[in-house]
Amino acid sequence: MKVWWLGHAAFLIEGSKKVVVDPFITGNPLSPVKVEDIKVDLVAVTHGHGDHLGDAVEIAKNNDVPIVCIHELSRILAKKGVEAVGMNIGGTAKVNGVKVTMVKAVHSSDVEEDDTIISAGDPAGFVIEIDGVRVYHCGDTDVFLDMQLIGELYKPDVMLVPIGDWYTMGIEAAAKAVELVKPKVAIPMHYNTFPVIEKNPEEFKKAVEERGLDVKVVILKPGEFYEI
Numbered sequence: 001m002k003v004w005w006l007g008h009a010a011f012l013i014e015g016s017k018k019v020v021v022d023p024f025i026t027g028n029p030l031s032p033v034k035v036e037d038i039k040v041d042l043v044a045v046t047h048g049h050g051d052h053l054g055d056a057v058e059i060a061k062n063n064d065v066p067i068v069c070i071h072e073l074s075r076i077l078a079k080k081g082v083e084a085v086g087m088n089i090g091g092t093a094k095v096n097g098v099k100v101t102m103v104k105a106v107h108s109s110d111v112e113e114d115d116t117i118i119s120a121g122d123p124a125g126f127v128i129e130i131d132g133v134r135v136y137h138c139g140d141t142d143v144f145l146d147m148q149l150i151g152e153l154y155k156p157d158v159m160l161v162p163i164g165d166w167y168t169m170g171i172e173a174a175a176k177a178v179e180l181v182k183p184k185v186a187i188p189m190h191y192n193t194f195p196v197i198e199k200n201p202e203e204f205k206k207a208v209e210e211r212g213l214d215v216k217v218v219i220l221k222p223g224e225f226y227e228i
Contacts, residue, residue: 001133003158007031007222008193009052011137011160014225015130017041017098021137021160024054030193032223035059041096044128045069046139047109048076048120051193057082068095070102072121076111089124099129103150105141107168127154133228136183138162140190143173143180151181157228159183162190163204164197171199175207178215185216187226 004012007030009022018040025031025038028051035055043060045053045067053073057080060067066083067074074086085095092101107123125139127150136156150156159181162168168190169177178186186208191199205217218226 001131001135002225002227003135003160003187004225005187005189005220005222006033009046009137009140009160009162009190010054011135011189012038012040013128013130013135015133017096017130019044019098019128019130020059021126021128022046022052022054022139023056023059024051026055028054028193030222036062039063041065042098042100043067044100044126044137045073046105046125046137047107047123048073048111048118049109049140050112052140053111066095068093068100068126070109070121070124072119073109073111076118076120089122101127101129101154103127103136103154104144104146105139106144107140107142125150127156133157135160136181138177140168142169143177145180147177147180151183156181156183158185158187158226160187160189163188163199163201164191164193165199166196168197171204171207174204175211178208179211179213182213183215185218185226185228187218187220 071086074084077084
């Protein structure tokens with residue numbers, strides 16, 4: 001499996017199936033791809049904020065594939081002419097051949113349309129399994145103690161963890177999150193897209209290493225991938 005970073009919280013997870021998570025492409029200064037370049041079997045969206053929902057609707061239409069997200073957001077997206085598969089936290093579903101488990105995140109979620117703020121349910125993370133490899137995309141979140149349960153129950157191989165602070169947890173909290181989950185590999189995300197979330201990922205790597213964890217920290221540049 002290859003895990004491609006597309007900048008911010010956008011990832012393409014590629015095995016026998018392809019999934020794009022939080023495809024914020026248009027307007028993302030770090031994006032190495034264009035919307036029309038993305039060919040996938042499934043779109044997954046952790047919550048309704050624009051830098052995560054991004055181009056999900058257009059990508060789903062281009063590929064004639066569903067969007068998996070929390071129930072309330074699925075009802076909003078279904079009105080846009082796409083197949084939206086609504087889940088809720090703790091649930092596991094197989095969608096287009098991809099096993100998806102929705103897990104808790106500590107954040108907020110809404111959608112802005114025509115200058116109106118619409119509640120879009122709770123934020124979430126995903127554990128996505130393709131070809132027996134499990135990737136935990138944390139979504140936007142602070143560290144929370146139940147991350148330990150996510151590690152114990154789902155045993156993710158790769159953890160995609162926000163480090164940018166301000167809107168999510170910062171570096172020290174992110175290192176603690178890695179300690180709770182205990183993945184084989186941790187990849188930082190949600191940093192350096194905008195000035196307010198500028199961070200040095202090497203500091204995250206150092207913070208994880210200082211905890212003495214048996215976890216490999218992989219720092220990607222947008223457009224690079226890690227293969228597991």
